[in-house]
Amino acid sequence: RGITCDLKSTEGRALFAGLATGARIVIESFAPGRFAELGLDEIVRDAIVVSITPYGQDGPLARVPGSDLEVTAASGSLWLAGEEGRPPLRTAQPQSPYWSGMYGALGALVALQSSVAQRVDVSAQAAMTTVHPPAPVWWDIAREEHGRTGPFLLGRSNVGSRFRNLWACADGFVSLAIQGGPIGRHPGRMLAEWMAERGAVPAVIAAIDWTIFDNSTLSQAQVDDLEAAIAPFLRSLTKAEFFDGVVKRKMLGYPVSDASDSLADPQLRARDFWRTLSPAEGLPPMPFPGGFALFDGERPAVRRPAPGVGEHNAEIYRECGVSSGELERLRAAGVV
Template identity: 40%
Template sequence: MDGFTHYREQGADMAGSVEQNPAPLSGLRALDLTGELGWLLGRILADVGVEVQKIDPPGGDPGRNMEPVLEGPAGSVSASWVAYNMGKSRLDLDLSTEEGRERFLKLASEVDFVLESEEPGVLDALGIGWSVLREINPSLILTSVTTYGQNGPLARVPASDLELMSAGGAVWLTGDADRPPVRMTLPQSICWAGSYAAVGTLIAFHHRQVTGKGQHVDMSAQAGLLPALVHAPSFFDLLGENPMRAGGYLVGRNINGAAMRNIWPCRDGYVTWAIYGGAAGRQSNRGMVEWMDDNGMAPESLKNIDWSTFDVATVTLEEVSEMESSIADFLETVSKAEFLEQADVRRLLGYVVSTAADIATDEQLEARQVWSEDFVPEVGKTLRFPDGWLKIDGVRHGVAISAPGGEQ
């Protein structure tokens, strides 16, 4: 049965004055069998115009009950489930039955993508794995998003977000150097896995456009976290050093071991800014001192620094500590809004540390039209959600803008 068949059908005016234009992948279709680990993959494809049909077991996706839940006059549903599955139609299908499998294979023979996140071997055991799918639809792209990939000693090992973040190296680098590592506040492994799975899927789609042949895309959530470590693996490869977590500081930029503070308390929250090197860094440092001086809070020691010759790599720990002490006192007197305004005026390399409330009212995001409103039948009310992250030739695309048969 159909569930949330394109929430967006009931939000015809949500796109405002956005120009009507086909989304990049309009006309393509996908079957989405994924659980939480692969939800974002289907959402990204829907964002760029793919018609995504979510295939759930009878009774619906168990993820609908995950906390936190949204409450409304019609009931409750998981906030994460709604966020990652907007823009998809839904079909309950019992793949444990022959009838359900036959119907799935019929659908799979007519679509462009199949997305799944089952333990390796599960689809093969059901008779609907890659060897069968490629026979009935040679141009099909199958994308598998699993914890550790399709092969290797951990291929069939389940993992939570904490386990994946740990296995991928991110937990080791999270927290303060003088304390044990800590977990991320909110789950992130599913976002990295889904994002890179989408990249792999679109590369396979390009390959199909050139050759006419489909491919099986194998996405390991553990491997997908490695880019989150940025250059940390290079330290070990090139220098034999195992980077340590540094909390709110920047490390590895100074031969004397000085760490540059990067997160600062301000009057109503936190901002990010650091003493930098290079041309842009020197301008940022100079701008900060000039701002402090305009407010009578710049000590002579800061005003006397020749920023044109300042070298962040050779400054001593004592010098950094003295500079940062005065800067910390000043930043505690300014608001996030004041910092953001002056960062633009004075060319400071910094930004506010945004809360969820800040993001909801962010002027830049409003200007980019990233928010849409849509009716969610599971709770019986209209919700606001991020959408339209993609613009091509100035035209915004997203699940609320490119609904099949829906108004723009």
């Protein structure tokens, strides 16, 4: 629910104290130090306080403001997103609020296990650094910088060859990795059989003995020949045809889903993932993502849309014992 409260005023802080009394968890996102400057630390001294800021409560960047773009860039994760040899790319939907919020929730749950009030300090920069955890570790150990790989995989070759993981198909893209060893034997054989069912098997594929195939030693020229033989086959399939085929053959592969694919996904629908809710009064119901997990077989309901600014002032302050007349006076004074 959403309320307004001027915490710079004495009456506003008194209202906040009434709301916070007895609260186990208080979440705030003021600039570092501002919470204490407003005199709120004492009010919530017995509560778990979760502070979520761009760079954390201390350090040289603590008081530097930052949007999702700055935080993602500072974390190093932006550097790794995009095509090789081209500028890095940010995702269309900001990610740092979700990652820092997730860590804030986790920190609060951990803090609940203590009998002593805890202060949970979440840095969005640190949260986003964990998006690609191997990169800083790789640099620390080997002094090698991970770069943007685009549609290619890392770690599949001992001689520096690159293997494609994203392929064009008839209506989008699919993910498929050519691998050797125990993990690649069955998918490799199934791919060759599948290609035979739909036409001739290219000679470079037919010549492979998948029981001894070792992708890690292939030269880049050999990899390119393999991929040139596979690419036309995948381009002939739709995402649905590809996925039906890999499931039927117990292969490793998945279509690259867009938003419409996710909404229609039969697995999500079978688990009743989507919730229907009107986003605002007067608007028709729309599908929204539901809770991330089932609890005793039930998915938590989305109880209401995101609140408007001050939408629930009357409702919440009434619960705190503020009369309608007093609330009107506070509104006129700019306190709420």
